[in-house]
Amino acid sequence: MRGQDRINNILPEELLIEIFRRLESKPSRDACSLVCKRWLSLERLSRTTLRIGASFSPDTFVTLLSRRFLHVTSIHVDERLSASLPSLSPPLKRVCRRNKSSPSSSKRKRKDLIDNTYPEAGTSESCSLTDAGLTALADGFPRMENLSLIWCPNVSSFGLQSLAQKCTSLKSLDIQGCYIGDQGLAAVGNFCKKLEALNLRFCEGLTDAGVIELVVGCAKSLKSVGVAASAKISDLSLEAVGSHCKLLEILFLDSEYVHDKGIIAVAQGCKRLRNLNLQCVNVTDEALSVVGDLCSSLERLALYSFQQFTDKGMRAIGNGCKKLNNLTLSDCYFVSCKGLEAIAHGCKELTRLEINGCHNIGTLGLEAVGRSCPRLTELALLYCQRIGNSALQAIGKGCKSLEILHLLDCSIIGDNAICSIAKGCRNLKKLHIRRCYEIGNKGVIAVGKHCKSLTELSLRFCDKVGDEALIAIGEGCSLQQLNVTGCHQIGDAGISAIARGCPRLTHLDISVLQNIGDMPLAELAEGCPMLIDLVLSHCHRITDNGLNHLVQKCKLLETCHMVYCPGITSAGVATVVSSCPHIKKVLIEKWKVSERTRRRAGSVISYLCMDL
Template structure:
């Protein structure tokens, strides 16, 4: 009934707090906080996570947040993300109706003053030790803290944080120039620390890492190190000696050798996830990993120069629980090594082979023959893999859900027909520059793979309208990318529009035979469309855009550079008709001053000089 507040008068605070806690979407939480002052207070009380980008006076910003949000347990500060502040100049109406001596006006003047002074000092846009101390004072119960590329944070601030935030469980210091003293303080006070990321922490040495490892030995489960020249095998020996519960290890270093990795394998028998890019590690270390790390589930190896089939055989013999294997630019691994993995690791669910030029058809055939649980297969830049490899995958891997092919010149339609007939649970198919795959293979996918939701066929020259007509009849796609498939024209996109009402993402860039008619059909048939890429489509005009935005009210992004038929009127139509629009990519000269005033924040320019 009008005039009666049945929600606030009936629902207790405990119930409203529980409702707010179950809202995972930040926009939904923000919308609830605008209902009334009570809801605003309760929403702040229930919030547990803060995400902060680069902003002016971040130290003061932290202090302000600590007074408003009292139960924060996770804080993510990422200074790679630029956050523009809202305009601080009052609107004309408010300026006339508000006294210049009011408290809010004085606050506004103070903020403006801080902003101008900050413009003269670049460091004012970066979190400092003072801000880290304020964070520790304001959020003593924080458990998860990420400080990404905060160059002005040092050991002084980290020591202050460690002393007060003793409940810390996860610490990410990626790109921070902290020293050994700060890391030692974390080891001394934060006895519950489980996850530690030290990627690109150039100021650290073995001394700080060892002090932390010794202090957090009973809790530490995950460690990541990259591009830290002074962290050597000594640190890994300490990890192996003390961190008996370690499960995850990420290493990207030229200064780590067999000795360090062997120490980890000997001491950390619970290791489950190992990701390495270490040119100094050889087969000798992997013999220890295969023999001792029997719980290993994920193994990712990048750019190994001294890793061969011998190391693969040792992994295959010992790591029977391996589920996820990634080999990238491992030039000395051949089909024999992959066969050894397939024979020994029958629980494999995901395999990615990227640029390993000595792995060919026989290795992938072994995966198809011995790994029936395979769900995801990615073959990138594998020129020696032929059709029979995927034919065996189709016969043996009935649970396959995702297939990713890039620059695989030996794979054609016969392989795709085998996948379609054998892997009927396929949900995602991503193909790029596989020039032997054409209509026949994709028609088979549309006929047999009814669960397919994502299809990407970038620059596959032999795929045409017949393929998309079959997909439209057989699959309810949510995402489609046919960029550069020049045989596709209006008929193919129109078939998708009629057959895939759940479509949310569409990329038809660089299609020279697409006109306005498919856009009109997309407007009628795909009302849930959110992301649209039309760049380099020479026959699409403002008329097609107008028909599309009449019905696609959920559109969030639209890329339409190098489309000569789209003018400033079309750009204005998109930004005025789509209330949820977040990004429009267009040439600068096609944006009028009126459009800039109305939606300047959502417009991006590919080339400023056009």
């Protein structure tokens, strides 16, 4: 732009800021900020969201951020995300003959900044946000609307009180894994009258008293509540929610201390409830019957590990919740085909269904879904040993809009079922199959022939799938993601067909394929230049030569896993690291990394086992 800076001379700041706000990816925004100082300043003004991982001296770090990003309204602090200590010593410099006896003023300023910014870089406590940092957040971002504090152990009620008093526009609060007491939560209820969403997962310091005070204070705005693994939050809190929160739409509960009484109170008081997610072993059919009778607006229902309710609860949901479109049943041992039939007959709007480990649900129940739910777009069957081919044949015949199908450990589902899906569901986009040993070439060939929109295919540990299947996929589909882990009949011909037929391929997992050699990697280099993620662990025939061919053309590669590949040496690792400018992670055995490679790219190398 030097000499011909037409953009900065013509476009006003408001328009540039609006352009930056419309950029969806962070790399694009970062690239724009490097153009010039003006763009850097305006791009900072356009940012409304900050995500912060574990960092050294986080309290000081927060203060620095507040000076640079003035319009931020959403802040997410997640201390599960580790961060390495930045290099604080300046790089080696050329020796200057002039003024070599004393450092320049700029160097002294840089050293002072480092000393002030990282005063406790060597202490473990410096890696956790404290109440002082939370106060700095409140001072720096008083217009904050969304705050997530994930596993911040050094934050207490005192810090949350300070923040609540200053950030009265807060709409969403997530304090998952923080040991904050009732006083802090009560302060949020007193000052943050616009709060709409609250997540209290793994908050062991809270009791019913704090939750009730918040619920009463935010009764006119609260729409979403989540509670998990909090032993001192019981039915009393849910009764307060049912009595005061008439606008509640989303409820997430994972607790062995909640019983029918609490769920019934919410159902009776919160008639706008749309999303109910329960993992409560002490809730029975009685509660679900009330939900079915009173919550006619319910759209999403997820039930996990229910051991005290039966088809009776399912019939109540089917009879009353006509708007239900998303249902998850996980480890619900006493729900049978009759319960699923009741859902199918009553909930014609169903678009997503997941059945996981419900051993009494068999073929007849899913056949009813195929006959009665034509809008189904996603189906997940996990550990369903009693669901057979005719069930998926009914889905293929009646659910023409199906786009996503997941099958895991469904032992009696075979090629006939997949053929029916392929012929009936021509809009299929994602097909994930794992450990379904009766599915082979015939079914996958039908998918390649009929499902032209397929972009994701996963065939993990499907022993009967071979090269013929992948050749059909390569000829008929333009895949973006392929996973054929453990399909030992697949060889060079199958992967080469994918390379030639799927130019948009970005993710490929061919691990544990003993018949794959270097030739497919050369084909991938020619046919799949957009490849980003490659997993080829346990491929004994792949060597450094194959990697050399691959990296010549696949310059966008970001991750490469290649452990237990005896043909790959330290030279191959060095080739990947040096030839791929965007590489972010290389998983390899420690002894295959030379000292030079470690110095050059140690930050992107991960080891299978540090001690071997």
